[in-house]
Amino acid sequence: MSMNNKFTSRRLIMKNIVLSTLVATSLFVGGVYADASSTKTVKEINTIAVEKGQKQAVDSQKKLIDEAITSLKFTQKALVNLDAGETEKAKANIEKALGKLEVILSAKEAPRLLPVESAVAVHEYLGTKADVEAALKEVNTLLKQHRVQAARVLLNTLQSEIDITVVSLPLESYPRALKLAAQYLHDNQSAKARSILGIALSTFDTAIEVVPLPLLKATDLIAVASELSKQGEKQKALDYVQSAEDELKVAEILGYVSHSDNSYEMLYDAVKSVKKEIKGKNKAEKLFDALKEKLSDFKKNIFSDTK
Structure with missing residues (x-):
């Protein structure tokens, strides 16, 4: 379905529906990276992080509302009818379009937006x-x-993210437009009805949820480093922590900023503490847990500073 979107918002936010999947299944425990004997290279871990993030983004996409999609099809038919001078058919299709939304409109807590199209795109720097x-x-x-x-x-090349785009039908304005078009047809004002239907079919809300890839990579690299540290592989653990810090620096300079109380400087301080602890005699497990918590909170509060 191709649509001309009138309203577009770029929300650099880790929505709960996305975050619950991307974070809850992060490789903090067990899984692919738990066994130090099968340790992967930084490049391999980053590749897996991107593939995993993409799959989870697809799995977390909002369910499309079939009734809304069908309603749009009837509205499109009504517009075609009017172009052909078939006023009665147009009236019938507008009634069908409204009918498809009756159950949703009568719900106690009807949603403001009805998703009708969704897509996932990966841009890796x-x-x-x-x-x-x-x-x-x-x-x-x-x-x-x-x-x-x-x-x-x-x-435009300076982005490293998974974009989850959702195109939605505005439930507040769309039904009103159909009713107004029906009224115009009743008053024998086909031109006005055609104009209203055209506007209704070109007015959508497009939201883009952005998941920064460097933060996903840093999360998985920290997970690997944590496992290696537990098993006494100190140098390898340090290498992965350094790679995670490098990813954080890429995220920062690419402009992925957060409302979190944990700033990039605080994340860097936490990384520094982990490095120091790994080099010492004590176990760094608690500091790893603290770093993971700070990074998780930071990702939850990602936002755009441009739009």
Whole structure:
């Protein structure tokens, strides 16, 4: 279903429906990374984190409302009827379109939006913090040269995220539009009815939930490091913690910011404490747990600072 979306919002938020899957099944315990003897490389762990995140994003997609989709089809038919001068058929299809929403509209707590289309897209940035900094420097140079389009192309590569896009039918305005179109037809004002139906079929709410990939990667790398630390593989654990810190730095410079009380600086401090504990004689398990908790809270409160 292809739609012209009138209202679009980019919400950089870890919604509960997404977060409950992505975090609850994170590899903090057991699973693929529990056995240090089968330790994977950083690249392999990152690949698994992306694939796992994509699968879980697909699994967590909102259920599409069949009644809303069918209602849209009847509305589209009504518009075709009017273009063909078939007023009575148009009236009948508008009635059918409204009829498909009767049960939803009569519900005590009817939803504000009815999902009619959903998609998941993955945009992975494979560079380092230094690569991002170099790219941003180039963007600034291009803008100073007024090469805006070239700058935009480069800037568009600076994202590393899973986008979950949901297109929804606004339940408040759509039924009203159908009723108004029906009234116009009753008053023999087909042109106005056609106009109203056209607006109804081009007014949707599009929400994009964004899951930052560097944070997913950091989460899984910390999980691996925790398991390795428990088994006495200190150097390997340190290597994975360092890779997790690198991912956090990429997330920060790419602009994934959070409402969390835990800032990037606090995450870096927690990473520093974990590193120090791993190098010492004491077990770092409690500090790993504290770092995981801070990272989890940070991800829950991710938001966009641009839109």
